[in-house]
Amino acid sequence: MSAASASGILRVGTRGSALAVAQTTVVANAIAKASGKDVELVTITTQGDTSRESLASLGGTGVFASALRDALLASECDLIVHSLKDLPTGAHPGLVIGAVPRRADARDALCAAEGMTLDTLPEGARVGTGSPRRVAQLLSRRPDLQIADLRGNVDTRLGRVTGGDLDAVVLAAAGLERLGRADAITEYFSLSDAPTAPGQGALAIEVRAGDERGQGALAKALASVDHVTTHAAVTAERDVLAGLEAGCAAPIGAHAQIDDGLFFLTATVYRPDGTDHLTSSHAATPDGMNARDLAVAAHDVAQRVVAELLALGAADLAPLGGIR
Numbered sequence: 001m002s003a004a005s006a007s008g009i010l011r012v013g014t015r016g017s018a019l020a021v022a023q024t025t026v027v028a029n030a031i032a033k034a035s036g037k038d039v040e041l042v043t044i045t046t047q048g049d050t051s052r053e054s055l056a057s058l059g060g061t062g063v064f065a066s067a068l069r070d071a072l073l074a075s076e077c078d079l080i081v082h083s084l085k086d087l088p089t090g091a092h093p094g095l096v097i098g099a100v101p102r103r104a105d106a107r108d109a110l111c112a113a114e115g116m117t118l119d120t121l122p123e124g125a126r127v128g129t130g131s132p133r134r135v136a137q138l139l140s141r142r143p144d145l146q147i148a149d150l151r152g153n154v155d156t157r158l159g160r161v162t163g164g165d166l167d168a169v170v171l172a173a174a175g176l177e178r179l180g181r182a183d184a185i186t187e188y189f190s191l192s193d194a195p196t197a198p199g200q201g202a203l204a205i206e207v208r209a210g211d212e213r214g215q216g217a218l219a220k221a222l223a224s225v226d227h228v229t230t231h232a233a234v235t236a237e238r239d240v241l242a243g244l245e246a247g248c249a250a251p252i253g254a255h256a257q258i259d260d261g262l263f264f265l266t267a268t269v270y271r272p273d274g275t276d277h278l279t280s281s282h283a284a285t286p287d288g289m290n291a292r293d294l295a296v297a298a299h300d301v302a303q304r305v306v307a308e309l310l311a312l313g314a315a316d317l318a319p320l321g322g323i324r
């Protein structure tokens, strides 16, 4: 029996941002209910939270994950909760993703002054985002926009619009909803026009390898909060990033969904200035809706999408491997 399941309490590691605490609290409550154990949040400050430097100079959004992982490996907590899109694709020695709960809204949302949309923003409007994918998607529809780099937590970002410094910002709908700030949304971008970051809207529960197996309270709780179709969908999306050897800051959107027995994956690679892009979509029919059959289908569609994107010249269009 692992240390985690032997003790009476499960310690859940989280970043300290309002968004991280909000989403970790939801997961912790579900784990408490499913395991019958008390849970406690352990807040871990990461370099990504304290530094004012750009994410690129810190080494990409992986800076958020690594401090949490160190705490998990040091047994300062028993499980950690990540925004899946901030989690690097490579396996981390000694750790596994034990569960992926049901995904929230995967779309991006525009939060603009005075109810404006991407079509009604004035010529040359200033729009904030720190994501190369969002920059390319915005410029592909509105080449006249002036893009401003954006960092900080969700409230800070929204404050740039209410403070009048920017006309709009683009944020993940899921984060806004989890913080009760969906009122700021003036337009949802459709996933078919603007596929979002692999894993966007989904969370990952990471545990020490072994704690996800067996009959322990933690293993059982992980199985009960895991959502098999979300888990398979984000696996396919992350396989695209890994297959293109791209980092989380590469200008790539990917979205998978499982609907009516069909596993569907579409991915788009953008030229950073938004003037060109390549898209590949593939579908598979999984043998069954269980985790194993869905994982096979996920890898199959991802492999076909990656092969097609590379054959079309994706590596020449965008700096894929720049930031890991």
Ligand SMILES: NCc1[nH]cc(CCC(=O)O)c1CC(=O)O
Pocket: 061, 083, 084, 085, 086, 170, 171, 172, 173, 174, 175, 199, 200, 201, 202, 203
């Ligand atoms: N990189 C920042 C980040 N990581 C996760 C979310 C929230 C939404 C989600 O769970 O995907 C956000 C904010 C944003 O992109 O607007």
